[in-house]
């Protein structure tokens with residue numbers, strides 16, 4: 023494709039350099055935003071009298087035609103074009119002749135690419151918000167079904183104190199709600215419109231930036247032309263939100279991987295969401311979750327790519343910044359794929375309540391409650407703690423649990439124990455006794471779920 027800037031050059035650009043320089047293979051995906059941005063720009067050029075209204079009208083019509091043809095698959099991207107912006111403009115000039123050449127008045131590709139990128143990321147952020155909301159709904163719906171499903175809670179991956187499966191799932195709900203909140207926050211800065219910054223120093227034409235901003239649904243135009251063309255914070259912020267979201271998905275994945283193992287067997291994945299082994303016929307592997315865990319590294323890498331690419335750049339636009347797109351798009355594609363694959367996997371997995379309950383019975387996770395029982399009967403906590411430690415040692419010796427240890431043995435260690443100890447250390451009693459705000463009791467978790475639903479609604483409006 024002939025270069026629009028060929029006038030200054032005596033030779034054609036080397037073919038390899040052309041390929042090296044070209045971004046159309048990855049920025050073509052912004053064609054809709056590029057054309058919508060150009061339609062708004064042309065409309066503004068006509069309204070301000072910078073070009074004739076009739077010319078603005080034909081530019082808009084021409085651009086709409088290109089958009090329709092690209093949407094219908096009737097127009098193909100030219101792989102030799104320098105980028106999507108050059109491709110659309112060249113196609114427009116092919117269709118309209120000289121009028122097409124007026125579109126780029128009072129504009130540069132530097133502000134154009136910033137505009138397209140922001141518009142594209144706004145659309146993607148909205149979609150990521152909506153699929154993350156679906157993930158949140160999936161998690162709290164599952165939680166509603168497991169308010170009394172006892173699960174051992176762990177610290178250091180050692181059984182610690184009893185919680186419920188509902189409480190555990192709701193911890194993830196909090197993480198993903200924060201991710202949506204961060205998406206909203208990042209969208210505030212994505213919502214500032216850079217067109218009119220031009221190459222770097224704005225323009226002498228009497229453009230109306232507010233009009234373009236309004237036409238494209240932005241909240242306001244950007245305030246500084248140098249910053250308008252050289253800011254990529256919004257891509258870094260979005261990728262950082264996605265890296266954090268992936269880290270959350272990866273932690274959930276790691277737990278699911280453990281829960282699927284024979285050692286835990288707390289859940290079983292639906293056959294549609296698991297894979298087999300080519301050699302070991304008995305295997306059912308949680309590949310999805312392992313891939314999510316693996317792909318998290320990739321998104322973190324995308325964030326590092328962007329930060330490293332930007333850190334040494336003087337103002338204003340530098341071609342290094344063309345590298346922003348592949349990293350950001352990769353982070354978006356990867357996160358979307360992971361969220362939309364994990365959600366139905368969670369919806370279809372089987373929760374093996376009895377195995378959770380059995381595991382909870384084993385690790386003396388009611389030992390704290392046993393000590394608290396003595397405290398409630400008047401003993402100082404440190405004495406109660408020591409007595410309970412002795413009881414645990416006896417249980418280990420006799421291969422018993424605190425639930426199966428005879429009252430006589432309890433009494434040998436401390437006279438204060440009565441028959442009601444068994445009720446006090448019952449796992450459901452232990453869980454439901456923790457009914458403070460944020461606790462694992464059915465009552466607390468029910469309140470948690472209601473609050474999460476409300477917060478989700480508020481965040482989705484934001």
Ligand code: ARG
Pocket residue numbers: 045049104105131132135341343344345
């Ligand atoms: N394709 C470029 C990018 O993605 C846009 C063009 C920038 N302008 C320039 N003068 N090279 O960043």
